[in-house]
Amino acid sequence: MQPRGATVMTAFIIGQMTIENRDWMEAYFAEIPDVVARHQGSFSVRGGNPTRMEGEATLPDAAFVIRFPDRAHAEAFWGCDDFQRLAKLRRSGSSLDAILVDGTQ
Template sequence: MTTQDKTAKAYAVALLHDVEMGPGIVAYLEGIDETLAPFGGRFIIHGGPVTELEGTWTGDLIVIEFPDRAAAEGWYDSPAYKAIVPLRTGYSNGVAILIDGVGEGHAATDILG
């Protein structure tokens, strides 16, 4: 069981595979930044080279930071983002989630109870 710090940042995380770099994805990339701005969202990871330490890595990792969970949910549910999300989902496969960060001072054992 975990207890989340209500002041912690939140993250939109996606692991995408089989991305078709065509007009649909280009339009998505050209439109996403303006959907993030009203919610304080910013990319902190957007694909890029990885160094495999254990196992085999496939896909592209995307992490967008928000000030809190409410901002992350507001962005994902916004009409502006809903208008472009089919451009991503129609031309890539993967999973996308919203997840809370941990507060300052978090220790690994905090999840134990």
């Protein structure tokens, strides 16, 4: 619960994924949208075809941005058993860099 007068700020989980094999993908992507939605999240970005705009780091195979009402919802999603089970499956064929950031007011 937020203190009276506190501003609730949207939060985003931003991820970049490198895919080593695709064996896990069908099962993962069949379930992940529902798990995100149960935590009031929605995908703003979900897909491949990244294009370099600046920098020299290796481009990921896919990227995503998930919007949540606030950090509490994002953290609850990340820590929930359903997501952790899917994350274990995803890790069987990919690596992920993910960060949690606050949105702007």
